[in-house]
Amino acid sequence: MGKAIIGIIGGSGVYDLxxxxxxxxxxxxxxxGEPSDVLRFGRLAGRDAVFLPRHGKGHRLSPSGINYRANIDALKRAGVTDLISVSACGSYRAELYPGLFVMVDQFVDRTHGRESSFFGNGCVVHVSMAHPVAPLLQARLADAATAESIPFKKGGTYLCMEGPQFSMLAESLTYKSFGYDVVGMTAMPEAKLAREAEISYATVAMVTDFDCWHSDHGHVDVASVLRAVRENAESARTLITRLIRDFPEEHEECPIGSDKALDNAFITAPEARDPAVLAKLDAVAGRVLGPRS
Known part of the structure; x- marks a missing residue:
């Protein structure tokens, strides 16, 4: 499968590695367009890693203002095969307390107005999102958390809202009643784009609060979230460092096919594909489209 290169997208509070x-x-x-910031390249225990702060230096980008397509394309160009997303989130469950890391395996997309695909008119592609998280990558995250005694829950559903406002009480109560686990603002369309780019993807959702449904806790505000983010950040760095140290040198074939998601996904006939669209897909779909003359 070739060399494994680990990508890390750092969310709130995780701005470096x-x-x-x-x-x-x-x-x-x-x-x-331009990704959120410069890419930071390096090695750890002989493993290659690439880091990108999702919100840019100084946290200047809103969840709705992030250029998700540029971020994923840039990481693909950097050779990333396995991508870890780290993000702050609220909890819909009393047992998912602030400080706990949730290795989610499902998403519900409630965003709007964000560019959510590399494909469209001129080159129509449909990839499967039934299982959006690469299971081997999720398992390695769980192993790293266990090794470092970082409290975590494996599995869960992440509701991605548009933001940038925090939830209304009616929203919080509704999504809690649906059985979702956590709520955040950045996993979508990031996970969808990673799948289209054939990058194995997994999310670490760092719980910072109980959203606004919990009667024993105050409403969410920036000050309380930032306090929790600062406490979580060091554990997140420890987790990622351990993951990289223990990661195999060779990329492991994904059992759900996330690294071959474009096989049989193109529906537009080759002769009908728009050359202007194809020209933008050299990194994302180069494996399937082949080199351009």
């Missing part, structure tokens, strides 16, 4: 050797920064341009 200390300890990388042979460290360098590179600004990567994409056909979709």
């Amino acid at each position: 200390p300890g990388l050797e042979d460290y360098r920064e590179e600004r990567v341009s994409t056909p979709w």
